[in-house]
Amino acid sequence: xxKKQLLLKAAEAKVRTGGYNNFSFRELADEIGIKSSSVHxxxxxxxxxxxxxxxQYTDNFLTNLGAPEALIAxxxxxxxxxxxxxxxxxxxxxxxxxxxxxxxxTDALPEKVKAxxxxxxxxNINWLTQAYQQVDGISEQAANGQAIATLSLLEGAMLVSxxxxxxxxxxxxxxxxLIKR
Amino acid sequence: xxKKQLLLKAAEAKVRTGGYNNFSFRELADEIGIKSSSVHxxxxxxxxxxxxxxxQYTDNFLTNLGAPEALIAxxxxxxxxxxxxxxxxxxxxxxxxxxxxxxxxTDALPEKVKAxxxxxxxxNINWLTQAYQQVDGISEQAANGQAIATLSLLEGAMLVSxxxxxxxxxxxxxxxxLIKR
DNA sequence: ACCTATGTATCTACTGATAGATAATGTGAA
DNA sequence: TTCACATTATCTATCAGTAGATACATAGGT
Numbered sequence: 474x475x476k477k478q479l480l481l482k483a484a485e486a487k488v489r490t491g492g493y494n495n496f497s498f499r500e501l502a503d504e505i506g507i508k509s510s511s512v513h514x515x516x517x518x519x520x521x522x523x524x525x526x527x528x529q530y531t532d533n534f535l536t537n538l539g540a541p542e543a544l545i546a547x548x549x550x551x552x553x554x555x556x557x558x559x560x561x562x563x564x565x566x567x568x569x570x571x572x573x574x575x576x577x578x579t580d581a582l583p584e585k586v587k588a589x590x591x592x593x594x595x596x597n598i599n600w601l602t603q604a605y606q607q608v609d610g611i612s613e614q615a616a617n618g619q620a621i622a623t624l625s626l627l628e629g630a631m632l633v634s635x636x637x638x639x640x641x642x643x644x645x646x647x648x649x650x651l652i653k654r
Numbered sequence: 655x656x657k658k659q660l661l662l663k664a665a666e667a668k669v670r671t672g673g674y675n676n677f678s679f680r681e682l683a684d685e686i687g688i689k690s691s692s693v694h695x696x697x698x699x700x701x702x703x704x705x706x707x708x709x710q711y712t713d714n715f716l717t718n719l720g721a722p723e724a725l726i727a728x729x730x731x732x733x734x735x736x737x738x739x740x741x742x743x744x745x746x747x748x749x750x751x752x753x754x755x756x757x758x759x760t761d762a763l764p765e766k767v768k769a770x771x772x773x774x775x776x777x778n779i780n781w782l783t784q785a786y787q788q789v790d791g792i793s794e795q796a797a798n799g800q801a802i803a804t805l806s807l808l809e810g811a812m813l814v815s816x817x818x819x820x821x822x823x824x825x826x827x828x829x830x831x832l833i834k835r
Numbered sequence: 836a837c838c839t840a841t842g843t844a845t846c847t848a849c850t851g852a853t854a855g856a857t858a859a860t861g862t863g864a865a
Numbered sequence: 866t867t868c869a870c871a872t873t874a875t876c877t878a879t880c881a882g883t884a885g886a887t888a889c890a891t892a893g894g895t
Contacts, residue, residue, distance in 0.1 A: 476840080476841090490759070490761045490762050491673075491674075491675070491759045491761065491762025491763075492672075492673045492675065492758075492759050492762070493672075494672070494673065494675035494676060495675065495759070495762050497883075497884060497885080498884085498885065498886090499883075499884080499885090507840090507841065507842085508841070508842055508843080509884095509885085509886095510841085510842070510843080510844090510886085510887080510888095511840070511841050511842070513885085513886070513887080514839085514840065514841070515840090517886095518885080518886080519884095519885065519886095568761075569758050569759075572817070573758065573813060573817075574758050574759065575817075576813050576814065576816060576817025576818075577673075577750050577754065577755050577758055577813045577816060577817070578671070578672045578673050578676070578750075578755065579816050579817050579819070580671045580672065580749075580816070581671050581672025581673070581676050582672075590817055591817060591818060591819070593817075594814060594817050594818050595818075617826075618826050618829065621814065621823055621826045621827045622807070622826070622827045622828075622829075622830055624810070624814055624827075625807055625810035625811040625813070625814045625823075625827035625828075626803070626806055626807045626810055626827075627810065628809075628810040628813050628814060629805070629806035629807055629808065629809040629810025629811070629813065630806040630810070632754060632757050632758045632806070632809050632810065632813065633757065633775060633802065633805055633806045633809060635757060635758060635760050635761070636753070636756075636757025636758070636760050636771055636772060636774075636775050637757075637772060637775050637776075638760070638772070642802055642806075645798075645799050645802045645803070646802045646803045646805075646806035646807075647803075647806075648799065648803075649803055657874080657875095678849075678850065678851080679850080679851065679852085680849075680850080680851090688874090688875070688876090689875075689876060689877080690850095690851085690852090691852085691853080691854095691875085691876075691877080691878090692874070692875050692876075694851085694852065694853080695873085695874060695875075696874090698852095699851080699852080700850095700851065700852095
C-alpha cells in the first residue's frame with residue numbers, strides 16, 4: 474500500500490471519529506513514519522486531501538454495493554444489502570459514516586470537500602431510487618422519496634448509535650426498513 | 655443578556671456549523687467584544703463551555719416542546735409538534751442540531767461534553783417513548799423502538815438536508831412520520 | 836539529467852491556558 | 866457615614882504547543 478493510500482487511511486479514521494478538523498498533517502505523517510512536509514507532496518493542501526478522501530470513500534462505498542439490478546439478479550434484496558453496508562461501517566469500524574460527518578459540518582468545509590461530500594449523497598440517493606423503483610415497481614418520484622427517507626434514517630441511526638454508544642440502537646432504528654410492505 | 659449567555663450563543667452558532675473544533679475562545683471573545691482571557695473567567699476550560707452549551711441546548715429544547723400529555727390535552731399531536739421543532743431548527747437557523755453534530759463526533763469530545771450530549775438523546779428518546787405510548791396505546795418497549803426510529807430519522811433528515819443544501823429534503827424524508835397509522 | 840519521494844528548517848498564525856493588574860461594585864463593621 | 870475588605874468582571878501580557886504551508890536540499894531510481 475502506497476504512502477499516499479496510508480495517509481488517506483489514517484485520515485479517514487480521524488475524520489470519521491471527529492470531523493474534518495480532527496486531523497493534522499503532522500499527526501498523519503507521524504502515524505505512517507514520514508514528515509509533515511512530505512504529506513504536502515502528495516496533497517498540496519488539506520482541502521485536496523479531504524476532497525480525495527471523500528471521493529474515494531464514495532467510490533468504494535458504491536463499488537462494494539454493486540448495482541441494484543445485479544443484486545436482484547443474484548436473488549438478493551437491495552435495501553437489505555444497503556442496510557448491511559451501513560451496519561458494517563458502524564459495527565466493524567465503530568465509526569460514523571465519513572460523509573455523514575462531513576455532511577453535518579458542510580458549511581465549515583472547503584469548497585472542494587463540500588462538493589465531494591455532496592456527491593456521496595447524490596449517488597446514494599440515485600442508487601436507492603433505482604432500487605426502490607425496481608423492487609416496488611413504483612414511480613421514480615415515489616422511489617426518490619423513499620430513497621431520501623431511507624438514507625436519512627440510516628445516517629441518523631448511525632449518529633444516534635454513536636452518541637448513545639450503543640450499536641443495538643442502529644438495529645432498532647432500522648428494523649422498520651426490512652418489514653416494510 | 656449577560657456576556658456569559660452571549661458567549662454561549664456565539665459558540666452555539668459555530669458548533670452547529672462545524673462541530674466542537676469549529677470555535678475558539680478568541681473568536682467568541684472578539685465577537686462579543688471582550689478578550690479571550692475573560693472567557694476563561696466564565697468557563698475555566700473549553701470543555702466546560704461545551705458541556706454547558708449542550709446542557710442548555712437540551713433543556714431549552716425540551717422546555718419548548720412541553721410534556722407530551724400537555725400537548726395532547728391541548729388537542730395537539732405530539733409527534734407533529736416534535737417534527738416541527740426539528741424543522742424550525744433547520745429552516746430558521748439554517749443549521750444542524752447541536753447535539754446531532756456533537757453526537758456524530760462523540761469519540762473526539764472531552765468527557766464532560768460527551769456526557770451532556772448523551773443526555774440530549776436520552777431525554778429525547780424518553781419524550782418520544784411517552785408520546786408514542788400515549789398516542790398509539792402501545793407497550794413501552796414498542797414505543798421505545800418507535801422513539802429511536804423517529805429520532806434517528808429526524809437527525810438524519812437534518813444531516814442530509816445540510817449536506818445537500820436543500821431544506822426540501824427534510825420535508826420529504828420526514829413526510830412518512832405524519833401519515834403513519 | 837530527470838522524476839519521485841522524502842527530509843531539514845523555518846514561517847506566520849492561531850490554540851487553550853495562566854499570572855497578575857485593574858476597576859467597579861457590593862458589604863459589613865466602626 | 867465612612868473605611869476596609871471581598872467579589873465580579875474585565876484587562877494586559879505571555880506561554881508552550883500546534884496549525885498549514887513553503888523554500889530548498891537530498892537521495893535513489895530511470
